[in-house]
Amino acid sequence: MKIVIVGCGKIGQSILKSLVQENHEIVAVDSDPDVINSITGNYDVMGVCAAGTHYKTLSDAMVQNAELFIATTGSDELNMLSCFLAKRMGAKHTVARIRGQEYSTENLKFIKQQLELSMVINPEQLTAQAIFNILKFPSAVKSETFTRRRFEMAELSVKPSSPLDGVSLSELRRRYSAAFLVCAVLRGGRAYIPGGSFVLEAGDKLGLLAAPEDMQKLLRGMGILQKSAKHVIILGGSRIARYLAEELIRSENSVKIIEKDEERCAELCGTLPDNAIVICGDGSDHELLTEEGLDRSDAFVALTGMDEENLLVAYYALGRRVPKVIAKISQDSYSDIGGQLGIDCVVSPKHITADLLVQYARALQNSLGSRIETLYSLMNGRVEALEFDVADDFACAGVAIKDLRLKPDILLAGLIRGEKTIIPGGDDVILPHDRVIVIAAGQRLCDLSDVIA
Amino acid sequence: MRYKIVLHTVGRVILFEAALLLLPLAAALIYGESCAEAFIITILIAAALGFAVSRLCSGAEKDIFIREGFAIVSLSWISISAIGALPFVISGEIPSYIDAFFETVSGFTTTGASILTDVESMSRGLLFWRSLTHWLGGMGVLVFVMAIMEKVPDRSINILRAEMPGHSVDKLVPRSRSTAKILYYIYLALTVLEVVFLLCGGMPLYDSIVHALGTAGTGGFGIKADSIASYSHYLQWVITVFMLLFGVSFSLYYLILLRKWKAVLGSNELRCYLGIGFASFVIITINIYPMYGNIADAVRLSAFQVSSLLTTTGYATADFDLWPQLSKAVLFLLMFSGGCMGSTAGGLKISRIVVLAQSVRNELRRALLPRSVSSVKLNGRRLDPLEVKAVHSYFAIYLSVIIAVFLLISFEPFGMETNLSAAVSCVNNIGPGFHLVGPAANYAAYSGFSKLVLSLAMLLGRLEIFPMLLLFSPQLWSRR
Structure with missing residues (x-):
């Protein structure tokens, strides 16, 4: 698919990197020659060094044939203008x-x-x-929901000290009566799709799939169910903090x-409802x-503009036994350091945005077959969870799952049929x-038929 | 440096050469020549070597940064030349390996300098291989490999940059592989077009193909002792025009295909290229008119020689060594200019001359008006001062290389005219020089050492110096 990206700052580059890995044909536009040089040196993309609101720039970037045009410069108005021009020039x-x-x-x-x-991002x-989402469901490092x-x-x-340490997956199934599935395990930087004999160890990160009520039951059984956070302290009054506070x-x-x-404090006070407390001080x-x-709060979220500060203060909060600690990170390399410090809950705005666009681009790609409804990347991007809407003409409809010849490292984890949720076994069929x-x-994967070898 | 990925890629290039050697093998079999055996042996050696190297060095490391790009390109060129020389030696038609190596390097670098004293006695299969090396070397061997490879590594632009002639390689389309493909399609189409034109003029098929390959790569290997002189006037004109066409930047052809006429006409490199060519043509025509006493002959010979040396091809229809001094001087200067950036021609490149000329103008103006601000423009774009500086340093290094080569071959007992023109001719990938290495003579008289020096000079010139020169830098080889 032909994609043009205008504005290659932090967010733009992160989107570019993810889309390059998806094997799209990409043209990057930025007015900074150094940025363009480094991008064209590192990725197999074409670079155009000019302002993204000029007709000539856009025609050099071959916007006419582009299927997707993404404007992510720092200025909203520039983005709107270049999207408008691109649309008029023929970008789909x-x-x-x-x-x-x-x-x-x-x-x-x-x-x-x-x-x-x-789309507006x-x-x-x-x-x-x-x-x-994490604060509402703090037992997990990260949680996502599928259709409705x-x-x-x-x-x-x-x-x-977890009760899961040293337990095999089949044992786990016997121990808890809920319907659930361990979909993926991340151990030592490698992602596994585990079988029943897989034994969990301390330090593993696992992806669990279950219906919400089963999930509650399961986590309660394991003794790791945390109540959703009520009292939240946010460090740093950034835009993210404002949106989060409003939502909370x-x-x-x-x-x-x-x-x-x-000044920022005064601004926040002005825009947020009165029951939000803004403290002016060094966090x-x-x-x-x-x-x-801090000791009495349910959750601590570090959202300053400095990764280092976020990590260090989050580490301190962890030591003070705050039940849920989240740190915002923009530099990729810091997310591993966060893990080593025990801060397993890190969020990265650029990854969240890039994931969304990858999902969008992939949905555009297969507008004919079974549509991708949702796409999540798990385990630091090593595993993907996709939700497909099965098309009428799906070739393997009605075939028992045990008779399907699936590719390796693929798992059919869940089925939603009407109001029913099914964790499929070998005899279930896809309709x-x-x-x-x-x-x-x-x-x-781009289409459901890609899972069959 | 990441040795494994470098050697792995070089191994694959050697494998690829083994596959390409099937073409001259087919030619040899068609003509029923004994050199077929030499090709078979070479193919087996190349396949075994390429397979072993690429297998032994396949590893997890996939990153090709600029250092690896340089190393891959220079090592690939040396190894394909070393292997490409084998058929000449094995068949016994060029008994000395150094001679065969010189001939092959001259082929791949599109120089066209030969050590053969009797071209016409060579077998057709070997001559075809010699010309095929021109065609491959013209656009770039690795560019070709990339065009046909299933999946190219990330950062492969670093290979393209190191191999493509020109200081700033721009992609035509987002993917390196598609860019390489487009370039080769244009290249192939123009070559086929030339073959058709030559066939129409009554040139035999084999001759047409060989000369089209030689013209396309701006190489200059022919199959006759007197190069092109014995062919009809029509054929000479066809080759004149096509030499000029192959000296034009290939991205301009792509722009023409996209009907972006404005960008094509706005190229001051193209205008300068045609301007230099036309001015030289006029001077030489007037200068040699008394010699021939016939305006048609003077125009034809002058146009052909100017086109040949301007594009660094090196075909000849007249022994220009016998021409008046003024004409010789103009031709000697043309040797430096070369074709446009992004064409198959060698030399300094017109766009660098454009930049240098503007820099000189700016410096002069600054001397008179110290507060004046000036810029350097190329093809309608203002160049960054760093880019201009890069051109200046390239020019300095380029001159140093010519001087060094000239000094190294000055041990030979030939005159200054011979040695200097040989050095200039090899570094600029032209072929013939003046006097003892003139269009009617060849490089056979040079010693083995000088031939190696000149081979290196040709490689330095073709790869625009840096990739080859950096091979001698210990920093390139350090693992850190």
């Missing part, structure tokens, strides 16, 4: 990054309609949403934001954190209009 789908507070929901809806944008809001919350996918880490207050939690900059000061009730959840390690 346009995606703009718009994050300004002045673009309220209705305003954005109007803009999207008038400019014929296919706001990385900060997406990140806030992801953090909110029929299935939940949770990533758990196995702690040394809407679902009646108490929020405290600690921010150094006075790396331990006294201040204690005074603001048209089912939703199928497929787990794939180390490969990229």
Whole structure:
């Protein structure tokens, strides 16, 4: 698929990298020659060094034939303008990054309609949403939901004292009566799709799939069910913090934001509802954190602009036994360091955005076959969970799963048929209009028929 | 440096050469020549060696950074030349290995300098192989491999950059592999077109193919002792025009295919290329007119020789060594210019001359108006000062290489005209020089040492110096 990306900052480059791995034909546009040089040196893409709002630039980038046009410069208005031009020049789908507070929901809806944008991305809001999901379900490192919350996918880490340490998967199934599936295990940087004889060890990270009520039952049985966070402390008054605080207050939690900059504090106070508490002070000061009730809080979220500060303060909060600690990271290499410090819950805005676009691009690619409804990347991007809407003409409809010749490292993990959720066994069949959840390690699926060897 | 990926790629290039050797083998079999045996033996050696090297060195490391790109390109070129020389030696038609190596390097680098004293006695299979090396070397062997490879590594642009002639290789389309394919399609189409034109003029099929390959790569290997002189005037004109066409940047042809006329006409490199060619043509025509006493002959001979030396091809229809001094001087200077960036021609390249000329103008202006601000423009784009600086340093290194080669071959008991023109001719990938290495003579008289020096000079010139020169830098080889 031909894709043009305008604006190759942090977010843009992360999107570019993910889409290159998806084997798309990409043209990168940026006005900084150094950025273009480094991109064309590192990836097999074409670079155009000029401003993305000029007709000539866009025609050099062959926008006319582009199927997807993504504008992710730092300026909302530039993004809108270049998407508009691209659309008029013949780009099929346009995606703009718009994050300004002045673009309220209705305003954005109007803009999207008038400019014929296919999608508007706001990385900060997406990140806030992801953090909110974790806070609502804090037992997991990360949790995702599939169609209408029929299935939940949770990533758990196995702690040394955990009841899961040293238990085989078949034993696990006997021990807990809930219907669930361990879809993937990350151990020592390698992702496995485990069989029944697989024995869990401390330090593993596992992906669990279950219906929400089974998930609750299972986690309670394991003794690791945590109540959803009520009292949340947020460090840093960034855009993400604002979106997160709004979301938390809407679902009646108490929020405290600690921010150094006075002006920013005043701004936050002005925009957030009154029951959000904004504290002006240095969050790396331990006294201040204690005074603001770190020990009594349910969750601590570090969202400053500095990865290092986020990690260090999060590490301190972990030592103070805060039940749930989340750190925002922009530098890829830090997420492993976070893991080594015991902060297993890190969010990265650029990865969240890139994943969304990968999913979008892949859905565009297979508009004919079984549609991809949802795509999540698990285990630091090594495993993917995809939800397909089975097409009418799916070749293997009605064949028992044990008779399907699946490719290696593929797992059919869940079926949603009407209101029913099924963890499929060998005798189950896939029917048209089912939703199928497929787990794939180390490969990229575009269509449901790709799972068959 | 990552040795494994470098050797692995070189191994694959050798395997690829083994496959290509099937073509001259087929030619040898068609003509029922005994050199077929030599090709079979070479193919077996190349296949075994290529397979062993690429197998032994296949590993997890996949990254090709600029260092690896340089090493891959220079080592590949040396090894394909070393193996490509084998058929000449095994068949016994060029008994000395050094001579055969010189001939093959001259082929791959599209120089066209020969050590053969009697071309017409060579077997047709070997002559075909010699010309095929021109065609492959013109656009680049690794570019070809990349065009047909299933999956190219990330960062493969570093290989393209190291091999393609020109200081700034731009992609035509997002993928390196598609870019390589487009370039080769254009190249192939133009070559076939030339074959058709030559056939129409009554040239035999074999001769047409060999000369088209030689023209396309701007190489200059022929099959006759007097190069092109004995062919009809029509054929000489066809070759004149096609030499000029192959000296034009291939991305311009792509732009023409896309009907972006404005960008084509806005290329000041193209204008300068045609301007230099035309000016030289006029001077030489007037200068040699008294010699021939016939305007048609003067125009034809002048146009052919100018086109041949400007594009660094090296075909000849007249012994220009006998021409008046002024004409010889103009031709000697043309040897430096070369064709456009991104064509198959060698030399300094017109775009560098454009940049250098503008720099000189700017410096002069700054001397008169110290506060004036000036810029260097190429094809409608303002160049970054760093890019301009890179051209300056390239020019300095280029001159140093010519001087070094000239000094190294000055041990030979030949005149200065011979040695200097040999050095210039080899570094610029032209072929013939003046006096003892003139169009009617050859390089056979040089000693083995000088032939190796000149082979190196040809490789330095073809790969634009840096990849080859860096082979001698210990830093390239350090694992860190």
